[in-house]
Amino acid sequence: MEIEIATIGGYEEVGRQMTAVRAGDDVVVFDMGLNLSQVLIHDNVETEQMHSLDLIDMGAIPDDRVMSELEGDVQAIVPTHGHLDHIGALSKLAHRYNAPIVASPFTLELVKDEIESEQKFGVENDLVEMEAGETMPIGERCELEFVHVTHSIIDAINPVLHTPEGAIVYGLDKRLDHDPVLEDPIDMKRFREIGREDEGVLAYIEDTTNAGRKGRTASESVARRELQDTIHSMEDYDGGIVATTFSSHVSRVSSIIEFAQEIGREPILLGRSMERYSGTAERMGRVNFPDNLGMFGHRKSVDRAFKRIMNEGKENFLPIVTGHQGEPRAMLTRMGRGETPYDIESGDKVIFSARVIPEPTNEGQRYQSEQLLRMQGARIYDDIHVSGHLREEGHYEMLNALQPQHVIPAHHDLEHFGKYARLAKSEGYEIGRDLHLSDNGNIIQLVE
Structure with a gap:
């Protein structure tokens, strides 16, 4: 059986992930995402008004024209998890393919939300829910399987396409977490x-985000303990405490909520994406929040919540807000600019339970946001976080577990591919033979 892999998006940058695998006459597409740095998509800015061609031209979504070179029919579109760099282009591109979107339950709910927000295309692809551990046939000779992994969002999976020539493992976005907060450990067995x-x-497609970082990625439980220690250290402070983290990181949000209550403060979630992700998780029974937890996404309701906080005393609340990357329209950035009813005063605490995504746009925005907060006297607690991506030892462990014939680095640029290549070469792989460094729009022929 002929096997080809089209590296469509995410092979020259972090973002707009999209890869297609052709096995004989059948094609499976993995991910259709946004490049978050190319458009103001963070938290409070939507792209539903923009046409797909405009977004392709600006490098915001994958240029999928290479799909016309694959001689087969798309049987499934498979997003691995609910981050926008993996699902954000589904509402722009999925309608081009007569194939179902197959995803884990929480991811599928977020996909539905993306599709419903689209105003230019009527995306009518069937939506198929599949749990980790389940399989579905692809054509007559292949099978799709979901393997549970742990990442910085719940319900992440690594899809595996089983073919007569061997398995294709699409390994993007995971850490080897054996002690997660809200879900089961990664299924290394x-x-x-x-x-x-x-x-x-036959082939393993791997995320290279942390390929150059030594050691292993810590568990989410490590970040939880650090958060607990940090928030409890503020128990006697009688001013404002504000926390920000990835809106999609429901496990982290749930920890902040719990520790806010432990020090006698009422947590409130503020920001559209904060309300979206946590609200979806709560409705699905994936997390148990306090019955009276406030979640507010729209500007007027957010400002009313801020006014209530100021009227009843900042010392009684712990708002959890969007804006961890300094996104211009997110809550924390607006607070730093003085555009909300919440007054930041000298000594107030701001907890960043997130690292800066290593990309110039994010780094500049985050720097500006922190400076605005400092100018008002805020005390900043930084990088209370663990990554959702493998470090070197995790990569070694995955190569040992899978023993792939071919390895394809993904989810970054050539600099990070080079770091992963050095690691893979130490395991016996050679560039051009079984270690394939690709770019966007390329096709790798594995079996002729």
Whole structure:
């Protein structure tokens, strides 16, 4: 069976992930995402007014024209998890393919929300829910499987396409977390089984975000303990405390809520995406929030919540807000500019439970946001966080578990691919033979 892999998006940058695998006459597409730095998509800015061609031209969504070179029919579109750099282009591109969107339950709910927000295209692809551990047929000779992984969002999976030539493992976005906060540990047992059954693993497509960082990525429980220590250290402070983190990181948000209550403060979620992700998780029963937890996304309701905080005393509340990357229209940035009823005063605490995404736009915005907060006297607690991506030891462990015949670095640029290539070469892989450095719009022929 002929096997080709089209590296469509995410092979020259962080973002707009999209990869297609052709096995004989059948094609499976993995991810359709946005490049968040190319358009103001963070938290409070939508792209539903923009046409897909405009977004392609500005490098915001994948240029999928290479799909016309794959001689097969798309059987499934598979987003791995609910981050916008993996699902944000579905509402712009999925309608081009007569194929269902297949995703885990929480991811599928977020996909529905993306599609409903689209105002230019009527995306009518069937939506198919599939749990980790389940499989579905692809054509007559292949099978799609979901393997549970841990990341900085719940319900993440690594999809595996089983073919007669071996398995294709699409390994983007995970950490080897054996002590997560809201869900099961990563299913390393299944990865080891896949690496040793039938024809083994033909190809492994791997996220290289942290490939140059030594050691292993810590568990979410480590970030939880650091958050607990930080917030409890503020128990006797009688001024304002504000926290920000990734809106999609429901596990982290739930920890902040819990610790706010432990020090006698009422947590309130503020910002459109904060309300979206946490509200969806709560409705699905994936998290147990306090019955009276306030979630406010629209500007007027957010400002009313801020006024209530100021009227009843900042010392009684802990708002959890959007804006961890300094996004211009997010809540924390507006607070720093003095555009909300919430007054930041000298000594007030601002907790960033997130690191800066290493990209110039984010770094500049975050710097500006922090400076605005400092000018008002805020005390900043930075980087109370653990990454959602593998470091070096995690990469070694995955290569050992899967023992792939071919390895394809993804989810970054050539600089990070080079770091991963050095790691893979130490395991016996060679560039041009079984280690494939690709770019956007390229096709790799694995089996002729």
